Amino acid sequence: MNDSGLGGAGYFWCLRHHRVESGDDVCPAQYRLGPFATADEATRALETVEKRNADWEAEDVRWTGESS
Numbered sequence: 001m002n003d004s005g006l007g008g009a010g011y012f013w014c015l016r017h018h019r020v021e022s023g024d025d026v027c028p029a030q031y032r033l034g035p036f037a038t039a040d041e042a043t044r045a046l047e048t049v050e051k052r053n054a055d056w057e058a059e060d061v062r063w064t065g066e067s068s
Helices: 039-043 045-064
Strands: 011-014 019-022 032-036
Touching (some): 019 039, 032 045, 039 045
Antiparallel strands (some): 011 032
């Protein structure tokens, strides 16, 4: 599964398998989010992405004065 050479550099959320992966058992970078410091943070990766996207969209509205 691993093509990154990371070997133990944190925890990742796999978008293909919908699970936390770490160590030498990680899917290619195109299928994962992270790295995260803990497995729990990786489990909440999609929530983190949604929150960051909402924050960035709000900042864009504030910056431009226009909603999308």
